[in-house]
Amino acid sequence: MTKVLTDARSIRIKGRSFLAVVLSPDLPFDDWLARLDDLASRSAGFFLGRPVVLDVTDLPIDRAQLKDLVGELAKRNVTIMGVEGARPSILGPGMPPALKGGRPVSDDAVAKEPIIELHNAPAKPVVESRPAPQSIIIREPVRSGQSVIFPEGDVTVIGSVASGAEIIAGGSIHIYGTLRGRAMAGSVGNAAARIFCRKLEAELLAIDGIYKMAEDMAPDLRGRSVQLWLEGESIMAEKLI
Amino acid sequence: MGKVIVVTSGKGGVGKTTSSAALGAALAQRGEKVVVVDFDVGLRNLDLVMGAERRVVYDLVNVIQGEAKLTQALIRDKRLETLFLLPASQTRDKDALTPEGVELVMAELKRVFDWVICDSPAGIERGATLAMRHADMAVVVTNPEVSSVRDSDRIIGLLDSKTLKAERGERMEKHLLLTRYDPNRAERGDMLKVEDVLEILSIPLIGIIPESMDVLRASNIGAPVTLADARSAPAMAYFDAARRLAGEVLPITIPGEKRGLFGKIFGRRAA
Ligand SMILES: Nc1ncnc2c1ncn2[C@@H]1O[C@H](COP(=O)(O)OP(=O)(O)OP(=O)(O)O)[C@@H](O)[C@H]1O
Ligand SMILES: [Mg+2]
Numbered sequence: 001m002t003k004v005l006t007d008a009r010s011i012r013i014k015g016r017s018f019l020a021v022v023l024s025p026d027l028p029f030d031d032w033l034a035r036l037d038d039l040a041s042r043s044a045g046f047f048l049g050r051p052v053v054l055d056v057t058d059l060p061i062d063r064a065q066l067k068d069l070v071g072e073l074a075k076r077n078v079t080i081m082g083v084e085g086a087r088p089s090i091l092g093p094g095m096p097p098a099l100k101g102g103r104p105v106s107d108d109a110v111a112k113e114p115i116i117e118l119h120n121a122p123a124k125p126v127v128e129s130r131p132a133p134q135s136i137i138i139r140e141p142v143r144s145g146q147s148v149i150f151p152e153g154d155v156t157v158i159g160s161v162a163s164g165a166e167i168i169a170g171g172s173i174h175i176y177g178t179l180r181g182r183a184m185a186g187s188v189g190n191a192a193a194r195i196f197c198r199k200l201e202a203e204l205l206a207i208d209g210i211y212k213m214a215e216d217m218a219p220d221l222r223g224r225s226v227q228l229w230l231e232g233e234s235i236m237a238e239k240l241i
Numbered sequence: 242m243g244k245v246i247v248v249t250s251g252k253g254g255v256g257k258t259t260s261s262a263a264l265g266a267a268l269a270q271r272g273e274k275v276v277v278v279d280f281d282v283g284l285r286n287l288d289l290v291m292g293a294e295r296r297v298v299y300d301l302v303n304v305i306q307g308e309a310k311l312t313q314a315l316i317r318d319k320r321l322e323t324l325f326l327l328p329a330s331q332t333r334d335k336d337a338l339t340p341e342g343v344e345l346v347m348a349e350l351k352r353v354f355d356w357v358i359c360d361s362p363a364g365i366e367r368g369a370t371l372a373m374r375h376a377d378m379a380v381v382v383t384n385p386e387v388s389s390v391r392d393s394d395r396i397i398g399l400l401d402s403k404t405l406k407a408e409r410g411e412r413m414e415k416h417l418l419l420t421r422y423d424p425n426r427a428e429r430g431d432m433l434k435v436e437d438v439l440e441i442l443s444i445p446l447i448g449i450i451p452e453s454m455d456v457l458r459a460s461n462i463g464a465p466v467t468l469a470d471a472r473s474a475p476a477m478a479y480f481d482a483a484r485r486l487a488g489e490v491l492p493i494t495i496p497g498e499k500r501g502l503f504g505k506i507f508g509r510r511a512a
Contacts, residue, residue: 141443143398144391145365162394162441178440 023078024055029069037076052078054096057085066090141177142167151188163203169193184211186230195228196240210235243274245347245357246486247376248418249400251392253363255384256420259456261360262290262465263476264380267483269324270467273355276315278346279329280372281362282338288328291318292463302330305342311349320468325354335368347375365395370403377406378414380486381444384421385432390441393417397444416447418482423452424497435495448482450475451496 025032054073056066070080080096091097134153142148142157144164151170160177167173167181170188175197186193186208193207200221205212207230218237225240248261258281265277279287282302288294293316299309304327311327318324327350330337350357361372373379379400383393397415406413419438426432439446451474459469467476467483474496481491 140401143401144394146398159443160441163391164395165398180441 023052024057025059025069027059027061029065029072033072052080053082053084054080055084059085061090063090063092063095067095070096135171142181144181163201172196182206191230193230196226198225200224200226205235207235243351243354243357244378245351245359245376246378246380247359247361247373247400248380248382249361249369249373249396250363250382250389251365251369251396252384252389255382255389256418256450257363257382258286258290258360259460259466260380260382260418260420260450260479261358262287263467263479264483264486265356265358266318266321266324266465267467267476267480268356268358268487269318269321271483271487272323274323274325274353275356275358276325276327276350276354277358277360278327278350279360280338280368281360282329282333282335282368283331284362285329285331287326287360288316289463290460291326291465293318293326293328294463297328300328300330301346302333302337304346305339306337311346320464335362335366338368338371340371340374343371343374365399369396370399373400373404375405376400376413378416378486380416380418380447381442382418382420383438383442385419385427385435385438387433390433390438393442397442415444416486417442417444418448418450419446420450421452422449422496424495427495427497446493447485448478449493449496450478450482 023036052073054070061069066083066086073080082097083091083095136148136150136153136155138148138155138157138159141159142161142165144162146162147166147168148155148157149168151168153169154171154174155167155169156174156176157167158176161167161175161179161181161183163180165181166184167175168184168187170190170193171185172194173183173185173196175183175195177197178199178201179195179197180201180203182204183195183197183202184204184206185195187206189208191208195205195207200217201223202217203214205217205228207228210230210233212235221237221239226237227240228235228237230236246264248257248264250257258279261277265275269275277287277291278301279285280301281287285300288297296316299314301314303309304311304314314327316326316328318326327346347357359372359376362368381393381396381400383389400413400415401407404413417439419435422435423432427434435446435449453473453475455470455473456466456475459466462469466473467479470476471480478496481493485491
């Protein structure tokens with residue numbers, strides 16, 4: 001489990017890869033970096049301990065430009081765990097590995113380009129060989145600005161999850177308290193994951209990458225004891241008594 | 242060894258400085274030796290609220306940078322001989338506070354005083370994290386409105402992770418001080434209810450300070466409200482809060498409500 005202090009604004013949920021923060025830079029990189037610096041200065045701990053994926057899909061850049069960008073980000077203490085949407089030819093030795101949807105591209109897709117990890121890359125949040133189901137129990141309230149990230153399995157919170165806090169679980173999420181922040185279950189691709197809470201006041205709910213914002217939720221669920229699950233591409237909800 | 246208390250909030254302007262001075266003066270009136278330390282480098286305020294602005298020669302930054310001894314920077318209150326102020330610098334930048342320097346100053350203050358009260362700047366940056374770093378307990382100052390409550394929640398998270406106590410795996414004692422509580426607005430439903438704030442923050446309450454002109458009057462004459470007008474409603478609420486800080490158990494009443502319906506709230510689980 002990693003319990004790190006981050007700013008909730010930093011999360012951009014993209015497809016099914018929201019376990020990591022996905023940064024989608026645009027050209028010119030100088031301008032983009034300036035905006036990033038501005039955002040980072042307004043939000044302490046923006047990237048703290050958080051895996052970051054760089055999405056360069058459709059950017060007409062060469063290897064040198066990408067290398068510069070990765071270097072600029074490293075100067076800002078942003079460690080890139082992988083690059084998404086890059087042509088294999090611009091990656092390779094000394095560069096972060098290619099990723100797809102937050103998961104490494106299968107070896108044969110980049111067979112000729114050896115994947116080299118940054119030696120200081122953060123612990124891989126991607127579960128490759130999944131061990132027996134695991135769970136953790138948090139015995140205190142999760143405070144605004146805190147993230148509980150547990151890709152290995154279920155998260156149970158005995159207490160409330162504050163507005164501006166988030167729980168990201170590979171499995172299901174159980175909140176014995178009020179859920180005011182964000183809950184993202186099944187975050188490494190598990191459509192069977194569910195979210196349970198004693199009192200629903202959530203800002204955002206997601207299961208396997210499908211998400212619902214506060215305003216999309218049926219008003220009669222607010223303040224109620226609720227369970228949520230996925231049916232196809234929609235989140236279903238039901239009151240628990 | 243004295244106890245170090247940080248008075249903190251995240252959000253600005255909620256009453257940290259007012260509360261630091263009022264609690265400091267209340268504890269000092271019990272005969273205990275108290276120092277109130279201003280961590281708001283660059284925006285110092287505590288000297289004004291305590292009526293010592295014309296007596297500041299050296300400050301916290303001078304001490305940290307070795308330009309003055311601690312005894313030279315400490316200002317004794319003119320009215321209460323057990324109350325002291327360690328002012329902040331108005332001209333220096335926050336970066337002048339180094340973790341090592343703060344550690345030395347805190348260690349020395351703890352040896353001399355019964356209570357070391359640290360008035361934190363707003364925000365969650367360096368000044369605020371340094372102010373809380375050495376605390377044994379925290380007073381989280383919150384106004385009954387949504388943004389203040391959310392910022393306090395964030396600060397509680399920092400108290401549980403960024404302080405020495407937390408890093409040693411010990412539990413930081415946290416107390417909620419609800420300030421600027423307006424009974425008329427509460428009546429109209431324009432403010433968060435006390436119960437709701439407690440439900441969200443789930444830390445024990447040590448007092449509810451009413452919104453009052455007495456606070457402004459006190460700061461205009463440069464005295465903590467517990468010295469300026471000890472019989473006023475905010476002063477009495479601060480006196481009770483100070484007693485609770487010192488470990489006494491007293492019932493809490495909501496300003497403007499006669500019934501003591503507080504049993505269930507006061508008996509709440511501490512976080
Ligand atoms: N109970 C009260 N009733 C009326 N006014 C109050 C009360 N408490 C504080 N104030 C006023 O609110 C203003 C802000 O108070 P104070 O300076 O104590 O806040 P602060 O949290 O220290 O602010 P900062 O974050 O800027 O350091 C001051 O003008 C003060 O007089
Ligand atoms: Mg202040």
